Amino acid sequence: MKKSYLLITLLVVLFAAGLSFSSFAQVGNGGTPPSFTQNLGDDIDVITLPAPDVQALQREDEIAEQEKELYRFGKVIWTDLTPENSGTWTELPDGGRVWRLTIKAEGALGLGVLYKHFQIPYGGKLYLYNKDKKQLLGAYSNATNLKGEEFANEAIRGDEVTLEYYESGKILGDLKLYIHGINYIYRSPAFTLESEKASGACEVNIQCPEGATWQDEKKGVARIEILIGGDSYLCTGSLVNNTSNNCTPYFLSAYHCSEGASASDLNQWVFYFGYEASTCAATTGYYQVSITGATKKAEAANTVGSKSDMLLLQLNSTSFGTYVPYYNGWSKATTASANGVGIHHPAGDIKKISTYTSALTNYYTTHWQVIWAATVTDHGVTEGGSSGSPIFNNSSLVVGTLTGGSSYCDAPNDPDIYGKFSYHWESNGTTSAAQLKPWLDPSSTGATTCPGIAYPCTGTSPVANFSGTPTTVTVGGTVAFTDLSTGTITSRSWSFPGGTPTSSTATNPSVVYNTVGDYNVTLTINGGADTETKTNYIHVVPAGTGGCDELLYPLAGTMTYSxxxxxxxxxxxxxxxxxxxxxxxxxxxxxxxxxxxxxxxxxxxxxxxxxxxxxxxxxxxxxxxxxxxxxxxxxxxxxxxxxxxxxxxxxxxxxxxxxxxxxxxxxxxxxxxxxxxxxxxxxxxxxxxxxxxxxxxxxxxxxxxxxxxxxxxxxxxxxxxxCEDASSAGEFFANQISVYPVPSTDIVFVELNNDMIKDASFEVFDSFGRKIDGISSKNITDNKLQLNFNSCADGIYIIHFNTPAGKFIKKVSIIR
Structure with missing residues (x-):
């Protein structure tokens, strides 16, 4: 899919001029701040905040990284700033007015604004920009307001940020802006030089060959800027689908990414989607959109052996703009995946992919253990910032979330561990606050898998269907089954009573039938999402009875004309x-x-x-x-x-x-x-x-x-x-069907003189192949029928008999 970057015209011009920086794309309404086009003067209020002790923070980070703990990148400087106690108001000729405030913190790579209250009235617009006005966010308007009043902006590059608020003379409501903190960013790949690579040299970009078949799944994976108290951290997580396919923005990550975070903190988390490079070799990339804020739905502690380190959030907004996110599918199966990938943001870097080619193994009952494999590009692993990221099985379904491990670029064969999705499901506790099941299977379908789906989730639920060819076989014959199910199919479970094998998980299995009789066939898809049973679908007749069938019927898909x-x-x-x-x-x-x-x-x-x-x-x-x-x-x-x-x-x-x-x-x-x-x-x-x-x-x-x-x-x-050539046995059964008198004027009698054909059904066609529906029939005895042709014109008619012993044809002549 062609990527769409939410940049205003000013930024496009700057890129054309050869300037390079990350494009932060929080969905806004566009526009230009009044000060960019009008001379409002430079006399505005400037607040200078004390910078934290970065060296002390870095020493703490070195110790944390050795333990592969959360990747910290920022420290909050607490403030108490509002339009009432800071900033400068300027009246405009059109009756509107502008409020501006500049905030500085020396040495910062970037500054993020945290709001205790964020409510923009109708007619109001808020912009943020950096010192040289090369990075611009907004306009934020009434449409930006979330259900809670907390909010957070994407970070502004550099150690200075200016807020500019415009309100017209026809404003409806009151402005509520309470800036209670500034996130001082002292390290982050979003603010490093282009020549630097924030993550290890062995990491593999999602745009490399290894990611070629994962271009849908990557669109659900996001980098998370996390606020816990006064510190800011980086993790990864993914949007996940639910069995209702209704685009509820559930977001799965790891509990240890949120431990200690309050509901207010969660409202100021920022989720960055589409942060990736455009090529395999590139070291920088751009965000496509970000979402601010989330609500906790379920969690389970990080206690290997008893809890699976699970966190399920619901994003506060689905304002994705032109970005098309993908809600990843999942499997709660307990069987180990043979191969697959992890998609993540190591050290908060552009999106990476790591590949495993040997089966996952159990790490206690709560976690999977994985060993990453060398691939054509390099040997991807995980790092701090990867925490909470999804691991996928070979059906492109999420089966776990990253807890931690010991893999590094200099130790790529050391294992990592992921909390099992199957344990997340309902094994961490008995309430909805400790399970995924109530949220991801809200109608209790019992599905063991759920396919992924793209926003806005307009697809239909999967529907099971199949065909078999042929449907009538002699003893020892083979039936080839074809899955005709619609929707995204992630798993199949076939049942073949009377056949060999009696069950299968293949897409299009073949089955041998060795015993005379009529047999049902059942196909269940996606772990129970839908089931189709065809009753008495396969007819097995004695060898040599000359069975017949219509090849190709029914065709896969939907019939159309052209x-x-x-x-x-x-x-x-x-x-x-x-x-x-x-x-x-x-x-x-x-x-x-x-x-x-x-x-x-x-x-x-x-x-x-x-x-x-x-x-x-x-x-x-x-x-x-x-x-x-x-x-x-x-x-x-x-x-x-x-x-x-x-x-x-x-x-x-x-x-x-x-x-x-x-x-x-x-x-x-x-x-x-x-x-x-x-x-x-x-x-x-x-x-x-x-x-x-x-x-x-x-x-x-x-x-x-x-x-x-x-x-x-x-x-x-x-x-x-x-049809098969009929042997003496087939001829015997054919001869057991008597039709008389021939010719007839109106009434024709049919006798079925063998138990194998007594339960026959029939259809009548004229000599041109048109089905005749107006023929009445009645049973004279168990094996004798009377057919009335009084509504038919003179001519030759063909009766098709479908019996457990095969398909037979008899002709009658109506002459008056």
Missing amino acids: YMNGNNSYSDEAKANYISSFSPYDYIQGVYIDFCFTTNNTGSGNCTVAVWDDNGTGGAPNTVLGQKVVPISSIVANLPSTEDIADFTYVEFASPIDITGPFYVGVILPTTAGDTVIITSNADGETSPGIAWERWDGGAWYAYTDASSWEQNLALAIFPDM
Whole structure:
């Protein structure tokens, strides 16, 4: 995704001039302070604050870093500043007025303003800028006000910050600004020189090859500037999704990042998203947006062996501007991940990625232990500032948060430990204040995983669905199952009673059935988020009974229609699907087709349904193996069809077409003016690689995927009705179905003379393949039916019987 930096025009000009500094992008309303365009004078109040003892702070930090404790970067200088007791007011000609205050603290790399009260009235605007006016924040307005009155600004570079507040003559409400502290930044990668690298030399930028497949997940990870009492620290954490997919801004980190922080402190935490380099080799980067303030929802202490060091916050705002954050998915599974990554901000530096290629191991019951691996770029580890960062499994789901460890660039093979997400879930205590479960699974779905989702979370919940091919097999036959679920799928659990194996977690498993019977199949996705069961879906018949099935049905995805799939303006001559796999079937007895558009239905126009071999140049269609002319007037058209296959046009060949190798099945389109048909298909990418082909005007065949054609991966809604050769057993069952009298005037009797076929269902088609729905039936005995054709015209009709022993066809003639 193209990055969007929230910079006002002034900053763009400065960058063009070759100036380089971090762009802090707290979402504001833009604009220009009045003093930038008007001569308001330089006589404003300046408050000079005493600087802390930086050398003493650095000595403390050296000791803390040896223990891999929190990375401190600032010290708060407490103040008591308001527009009532400090600053300078200036009246403006338009009836408005401006208040300005400059705050200095010698030697600071940056200054952050902390507010005990922050309420901007309607009509008011607040700006902050540094001494040379090259960095500008704001305007902050009434829209910036949060539910609590505490607030914190992004830090201003340098040891001087000026606040400038403008209010018009039509202001509504009162200004409440109480500056109770200035965060004196004495070390931070945000304020180091471009040639310096704040973190260790072995760390790997998220834009390096190692991060190529983690570009969504990185957008949920943020650097946190933490206030605890009078000190400022750096940690990392991540937005996390919940099973309602509703974009509640839950943010997961580590308890030890917040230990001792009050609710007031939390309201002044600043979360920086998108702080990363633009290239693999770069040493500096830019923030894209920041959010101020959070509320604690749940926590668990950092006590390895009994507590898992968990912190769940809810951000006070979702004012992300043009930045599109990603709410990372999670897994509460207790099984160890085989490989994955950690994404973090070591020493508060630009976003980094560390990779593990050997499985996580248990570190007591509460934590995972990880050993980082060398990769193509370097050997990423963790540092102070990485605390609270997520570790992901190989399904891109969060499985833990960083507690600490002993890895360093000079000891990259030493382990780190992460609090287990599975323990965070509900093992730290019995109340919602100690669990993730009530917040991240608010409807108690029981899901074990939850996929990630991008803001503004407009995606739909995942829905389980699947197909099997074929659905009727002889004993010992194999069914290939395809997951057709929609949404983001993070896990699958299949159940195959009667099959081998009886269960699977594969995406598209194959199952062998060795016992005659009808069997259910169940697919559960995302740990219980949705389940689909197809009852009596697989029919296993004795060997040699000549089972039949419709290949390709149903297509993956959503049926649609397009001018591509007809004659169109290019005068295409034919459309077909390529079938490379058709075991265990031997012949085609007919074809189901979903024609989604027809014209001249009352005319004399025809199209032809055909089967070709693949012996043409480059495997294209060549010799016609069989065909049947179909009047357009007989075609069933749907716009688009969402009906069962029985409502499609069914074309039965005069004689079965034997198949010995890959083949094409399709439609030779009408070319007479006014005669038009279009075939339904799925959408691009829903069958990949695509199997649709077309014959151009002039006779050359091209795959839809070809650069000369449509460059589309899809399949047409053309389903060959294929069968196995019937042995004596199959012929026996077929002969147990009696239909009489033939011919008949109205009433036809059907007898099913074997227990294996007694529970048959049936459908009736005319000779053009149109399903006939107006035929009444009644049971005479357990195995005898009466069918009434009195509403049908004279002609030949085909009855399709679906039985546990296979699929059989009988013909009847109605002659009056």
